[in-house]
Amino acid sequence: MNHRGRVSPGTAVVFLHGSYGQYKTLLQNATEWRCVPNVSAGKREGWICCPKGWKRFQEKCYYISDDKMSWTESAQNCTGMGSHLVVINTKAEQEFLFNLAKGVVTNAYETKYYIGLTAYENGQWQWVDQTPYKKAATFWKPGEPNLLFAEKCAAIHIKGNRDSNTYSNWNNIICFTNCYRICELAVKYV
Template sequence: MASEITYAEVKFKNESPAPVVKVPPETKKPEHHPQKYPLWLPWLISLLLLLVCFALVVIILVFHFWHSSDQPRALQQQFSEWKCDSGLPQSTDRGWTCCPEGWRRFQRSCYFLSPDTMNWVESEQNCTGMGSQLVVINSKAEQEFLSKQIKRYPQREYFYIGLFADKEGQWQWVDKTPYNVTAAFWREGEPSGGVGEDSTVIYSPEKTLNNWIDSKSILTRYRICEAAAVTV
């Protein structure tokens, strides 16, 4: 006899319901408002940047000025006050050309007309001590410039320049520039070749450009010193 299979429906009363997952409500992001700066702040920043740039330019110019290898450092060390001009006439060079305060500039040189007198050797030593030399005249234009300058001091008649005679009649410049008699500016009758007249002065009262006179180097005269202008 086949056994009968009985099916029964069973229900569990304590069955837990499916868990309900609660999603937290979306949080609202706070709105970002641009921060407001004072209207003068950009101007202040611009001014500070401008001052910084200006300071850098000054530092660079000073550094170049004092460390320029092609300039007489002795002259730079002697003087703390300088007068500078922007560029040179008829020149495309940029920058500044400077001479010590109280000196006169012509082209690329600075000139000092002394207010006191010394003999020729002392005059040359004094110029050298300032990082310069007794003036060496290389052109008619330079001679014209100096002739005009000395006439501003009519009470100073004689100025030593850097031309001297090592031997009688053998003239030479202090910087070893070759002496060219055709480019000299001797006064009529000069050099006279007198005893001991082995130095040269510019005679201020002379009305022409030919105002050089030979002189005894032991006499005390005014002097003209020359140095290369400093460019920055």
């Protein structure tokens, strides 16, 4: 990160109000960032930032798409934004994402959001960021994953905006199915 006032072409610059006229440079593919004061243990320590339009939870930023693609296209789309398809590590993260996605859903019968979990390569479930797959830390619907010979990609499956299946809503599906997607990247500290 460069704090001396030199900015390379194509770099997004965000002026942070209250930062005594200094600006911070964020080297990322996003065009605009939104920053809030980073407060820990009662002390202010710089800023914590996510790309504009992304939602922050703990130390991650999340993007929910409004268009549908296959799993491979979804993975490439997230990568193109400097992120990856979401990797769900905790119950709290699963709950946040389910409620975030449900808030976007209308009364449609069902909506699916690709996550970064696939059995594409060797028939074993693998996260896109190489996080070890632990069956105990997964949120499959009852009876899923099934039909593994054909359905090798995972999605959060939401049945309308009143769905209450917070912790049991992953479904494995055919990877060329067009679904929405959730991308994830680490917050930026500046």
